[in-house]
Amino acid sequence: MNIIALAWEFPPRIIGGLSRHVAALYPELVKLGHKIHLITVEVSGAPAYEVVDGVVVHRVAVEPSDDFFHWVANMNKSMAKHALQLIGEFAFDIIHAHDWLVTDAVITIVEQLQLPIVVTIHATEHGRWNGIHNDTQRFVNSKEMKITAIAQNVIVCTNYMRDEVERALHCDRQKISVIYNGLSQKRIEKAQQARAQTFDRQALRQKYAQPDECIVYYVGRLTYEKGIFMLLNAAPKILAVTQDKVKFVIIGSGEAYSILLKRQAWDLGIYHKVIFTGFMADEDLYKFQTIADCAVFPSLYEPFGIVALESFAAAVPTVVSDTGGLPEVVRDGKTGVITHxxxxxxxxxGILKVLQDREFRSSLIENAKQELHDRFTWSKLAQQTEAVYKKACLPITRVY
Known part of the structure; x- marks a missing residue:
């Protein structure tokens, strides 16, 4: 098939998990013989046009705006204009859209050409905020409802998300397909290479902890929904049992929220035991993971949790909360620990169980490595996506 894809982020523009999802999925579809034209947003230092792992990437300029929703509207105009130019040159079979942000561009395209639509919903506004409470959230929710209504098929990453999209977006359950996220072979190999690499681990470890201290870390966006404040609340209990022999490392960007977290750590009397690194580049993260003892993802809302897969690949025992799709990704006591x-x-x-039981840690690491191969390889997930495309190409009934 000739596929036109729309996503508001693609490397090196990385805002959330969507970017890596898109970058890992489409090269595998190319290997299956499909032609992918991806329209995304320009980013400093990246060309407006390039071919990445077989994917033809078009980065469009977007008129700047201080208002995010005005910027999104400008982005949709740029994407739609560029897509229609491409459609004049290529015979596309299907549109694959990612999340609500590209809704208006998709509508503009299909008004001109009746292409089938597949949309991947990575998260919902209802889920992020545990309901719809204000006009901004109602606006986003309406866009999500619109794009899922006009799509022939909707892809979500877990069974939890299938229930959420059906309930929150009033989407026909029969057209929702569950396809897990995965981890690219490239990222798996880089994590493994870092573990095999020769470098001064002792010197790296000394940047974060004393020789007799364990390292527990969180990596991801610093936002309320990620539940990082729960890790800080748990820290005094962990320190009391381990006689202060743990350092907690918080990795990720989100300056405004990090101020609140730092204040919380100070108020809890554990500020000297917590390190906030800010953003950490992948290569540095891979090395850091080789000296870490436990990864923790205590989310309040998590449609999937690709960070858990990244810790699987890095051979770091993983502790997660039982929210959203995390219990579908992590098997309690087998590939990680699930907590309330x-x-x-x-x-x-949960964290103490990992830190105090060496044999348990080893079994989690081995089982998680196998899970990556059995359940979360993008080559298998691409085949499942291909099947959804074929289903979407049945006769179209459009609802506006």
């Missing part, structure tokens, strides 16, 4: 959401006591017990 928004429960610092449960989180502390």
């Amino acid at each position: 959401t928004n429960d610092s006591e449960s989180l502390a017990r």
